[in-house]
Each structure stands twice: as C-alpha cells, then as structure tokens.
Amino acid sequence: MPVTKPIYLDHQATTPLDPDVLTAMWPYFIEKAGNPSSQGHLYGWEAAAAVKKARETIASAINASPESIIFTSGATEANNLVIKGIAEAYFAKGRHLVTVQTEHAAVLAPCRYLEQHGFEITYLPVQADGLVDLDQLTPALREDTILVSVMAANNEIGVLQPIEKISALCQxxxxxxHTDAAQALGKIPLDVQALGVDFMSLTAHKLYGPKGIGGLYRKPQTPPLKLIPQLHGGGQEQNLRSGTLPTPQIVGFAQAVTLAHQSLDTESVRLAGLREKLWQGLEKMGDVIRNGHRTETLPGCLNVSFWGLDGAQLQTAIQGKIALSSGSACSSAKPEPSHVxxxxxRTLAECRATLRFGLGRSTTEAEIEQTLEILIKAIQRIRG
Incomplete structure (x- = not known):
C-alpha cells in the first residue's frame, strides 16, 4: 500500500520547488552550463544573459534597479554580509547596532559575534503582539549607532513590522x-523605494524557488554605501560576494519571483481566509492563545499556544498526520524554548505547547478541516 504523507503545513520552513521553476532551471544544468564569468564563448554569454535577465526580474519585483541586487547563497549569508560588512566598513564611525529580540538567528548570531569583538548591540523588546514599540526605538539610537536591523516578517509568528517608519527614523x-525580508518576498508587496531601507535580505526557497540562492539589496547611491565583503576570491557581484554564480539557481529564483507576483493578491486573500478558518476552529476548543498581531501578519502564518497541554504529547499525537513546526525550523531541534x-x-510550558501553522499554495480547505479534526481529537484525548 502507498504511504500516506502527512498534511504539509510547514511553508514558513520551506516550500516545494514549483515545477515551472524546475523547467526554467533545467537547461542551465546541461545545455547552457557555462560560467557567466566566461566571456570568450557562447556558453558563457548564454549564462551571463540569463543572470542579467534574472537580476532585472528580481529587482523589478521590489522596485529596485538591477545593479542593486547582490546574489548570495540565501538570506542567512545576506544577513551576515550586511551586518558584519557594515560593522567593518563603519568601524571608525561607531560600534553600536540595534536589532530586535524576535529576529531570526541569522541576524542575532552575527550580532552576538560582533559583541565578542568590541561592538555593543541593543536588542529591543517587542510588545505583547510582537510589534516593535517605536517609542523605545527612538531613545535606543545613539551618535555611534551605525545600523538598525529589523525583519519585515517574523518567521515564527508572521508579524509584519513597520519597516517604513523604522527606516524613516533611521534616515x-x-x-x-536593514531588513530581513526572507519570509516577506512573494507573500506581501515589497517596494524598497517606499520602505526606504538601505539593505534588504532575500531568499528563494520560501516562495517555491530552489534552496541555496538568495540576495541582498543595497540601495544605489554615489558614492556607494560601504560594505566589506565576507567572501574573498574572484571578485564577482561587484567584488562583494566572490564565487562562481549558480546560474540554474539564479534563473529559478527569478522564475519563482515571477510566479509568486502573478498571483500575490489572490493567493494572499485565499491563504488569509484559510488561516482564519483554522483559527476559528481551534478557538472553539478554548484555552488557546494566538501569538502575534491579528492583522499585521503574513496571510499564511498562524502560531498558537495550547494551555495546559504537554507539548511532547501533542507533537507525538499528530506525528505522521500533520507536518508542521513548534517554532523556527532553524532552531526547533534545540531544547530551548522559542526566543520569539x-x-x-509566554511561559516555558506555553512555549512547549505551541504549534506554527504554515499554509501555502498546496493547502486546501479540505486539508484545514482535516487538520482541525486531527488536532481537536488529539487535544481532547490529552486533556481528557
């Protein structure tokens, strides 16, 4: 008998590759497998042209110029490049950075690294709904502050931070x-001109693109914003990110962005409707907490804590039936409670009895109903 796969509700962790994305990538693995830096023959020209077109596509999606996009291996590398690169470039100006307690580990870890090297980091708290209090951000800024980094959309609770107001204050x-927009790209509209940010981290695998490719937007200006590269070598990507460009992944990234933006409005409405259907069903059970702001949130993300439940029992009860996370997939294997x-x-017990539902393109109304049925039975059995 064929194995029945669990319902996939972990789209914040990653998304399956869209078949159309794979189709777009495939020729650059085989027939057009040249190095885009090879300028002496057809294969290199084909690859360079594909990279150029992809850069234009991705830049257009966020209302940026193509030269402002620096390809990286993903948002983690982009975050490290900007945080460490700014710290080195503006070392003489100041050694103070500001970020938020609920940031992704890819921001918090490089900040802690900088603390070990003489920098001071202010970790802003958030309000009960997960939003940054702008009244606390203002006094946190100092004469020696060189960077503020706040993520656009939280990977665990989906909260959308007021990036436009934050960047205006910084300016x-x-x-x-800087904003980490790994979870936001392809899910909500992003306009770097309107947001006013100097740097924005991006990734492909959260919007049905390939893993291992992302980018960093750097606001274009004269002279350029200083940024010290963290990888040294052949000088690719304006000498900011050395290494042979992975043409298939870059092409796939652009195709994923194109597809996501073609249905962004309708898919956002659909996912938000399914998310609310899921929440209403869970809310009827009572003794549940919805984590994060109700409206300033990603359309497909729902984070819920269940009062009075043993988290391990809950995970065991749904294992093999629903595929989801208790927190960030980057840290959920650790025994520590979610820092978000x-x-x-939230208390330690509430953290352990929390589930993050990540809805996506494949999620159907029938799956939401089935998820509710599985969860309600499991929770009633544990509570009973």
Whole structure:
C-alpha cells in the first residue's frame, strides 16, 4: 500500500520547488552550463544573459534597479554580509547596532559575534503582539549607532513590522537600516523605494524557488554605501560576494519571483481566509492563545499556544498526520524554548505547547478541516 504523507503545513520552513521553476532551471544544468564569468564563448554569454535577465526580474519585483541586487547563497549569508560588512566598513564611525529580540538567528548570531569583538548591540523588546514599540526605538539610537536591523516578517509568528517608519527614523538620524525580508518576498508587496531601507535580505526557497540562492539589496547611491565583503576570491557581484554564480539557481529564483507576483493578491486573500478558518476552529476548543498581531501578519502564518497541554504529547499525537513546526525550523531541534515566544511573554510550558501553522499554495480547505479534526481529537484525548 502507498504511504500516506502527512498534511504539509510547514511553508514558513520551506516550500516545494514549483515545477515551472524546475523547467526554467533545467537547461542551465546541461545545455547552457557555462560560467557567466566566461566571456570568450557562447556558453558563457548564454549564462551571463540569463543572470542579467534574472537580476532585472528580481529587482523589478521590489522596485529596485538591477545593479542593486547582490546574489548570495540565501538570506542567512545576506544577513551576515550586511551586518558584519557594515560593522567593518563603519568601524571608525561607531560600534553600536540595534536589532530586535524576535529576529531570526541569522541576524542575532552575527550580532552576538560582533559583541565578542568590541561592538555593543541593543536588542529591543517587542510588545505583547510582537510589534516593535517605536517609542523605545527612538531613545535606543545613539551618535555611534551605525545600523538598525529589523525583519519585515517574523518567521515564527508572521508579524509584519513597520519597516517604513523604522527606516524613516533611521534616515533622519543618518543611520543605515536593514531588513530581513526572507519570509516577506512573494507573500506581501515589497517596494524598497517606499520602505526606504538601505539593505534588504532575500531568499528563494520560501516562495517555491530552489534552496541555496538568495540576495541582498543595497540601495544605489554615489558614492556607494560601504560594505566589506565576507567572501574573498574572484571578485564577482561587484567584488562583494566572490564565487562562481549558480546560474540554474539564479534563473529559478527569478522564475519563482515571477510566479509568486502573478498571483500575490489572490493567493494572499485565499491563504488569509484559510488561516482564519483554522483559527476559528481551534478557538472553539478554548484555552488557546494566538501569538502575534491579528492583522499585521503574513496571510499564511498562524502560531498558537495550547494551555495546559504537554507539548511532547501533542507533537507525538499528530506525528505522521500533520507536518508542521513548534517554532523556527532553524532552531526547533534545540531544547530551548522559542526566543520569539519568550519575548512575547509566554511561559516555558506555553512555549512547549505551541504549534506554527504554515499554509501555502498546496493547502486546501479540505486539508484545514482535516487538520482541525486531527488536532481537536488529539487535544481532547490529552486533556481528557
């Protein structure tokens, strides 16, 4: 008998590759497998042309110029490049950075690394709904502050931060502003001109693109914003990210962005409707907490804590039936409670009895109904 796969509700962790993306990538693995840096023959020209077109596509999706896109291996590398690269480039100006307690580990870890090398980091708390309090951000900015990094959409609770207001405040003080938009691209509209950010981290695998490819937007200006490369070698990507460009992944990234933006509005409405259907069904059970802001949130993300439940029992009860995470997939294997939920004021027990539902293109209304049926039975059995 064929094995029945669990319902996939972990789209915040990653998304399956869209078949149309694979189709677009395939020729660049075989027939057009040249190095885009090879300028002496047809194969190199084909690859370079594909990279150029992809760069234009991705830039257009966020209302940026093509030369402002620097390809990286993903948002983690982009975050490291901007945080460490700014720290090195503006070392003489100041050694203070500001970020938020609920940031992804790919921002928090490089910040902690900088603390070991003489930098000071302010980790802003969040309000009960997960939003940054702008009244706390203002006094946190100092004369020696060189960068503020706040993620656009939280990977665990889906909260959308007021990036436009944050960047405006930074600009008024002459401080650089960065946002990790790994979870936002392809799910909500992103316009770097309107947001006003100096740097934005991107990735492909959260929007049905290939793993291992992402990018960093750097606001174009004269002279260029200083940034010290973290990888040294052949000088690719304006000498900011050395290494042979992975043409198939770059082409796939662009195709994934194109497909996501073709249905962005309708898919956002559909996912938000399914998310609310799921929440209403869970809410009827009582003793549940919805984590994060109700409206300033990603359309396909729902994070719920269940009062009075043993988290391990809950995970065991749904194992093999629903595929989802208890927190960030990057850290959910660790025994520590989610730092995001702790920042929201959740207890250790509540953190352990929390599930993150990540809805996506494949999610159907029937699957939501089936998920509710599985969860309600499991929870009633544990509570009973």
């Amino acid at each position: 008024s003080r002459g401080i650089l502003c 939920l702790v920042a929201l004021g």
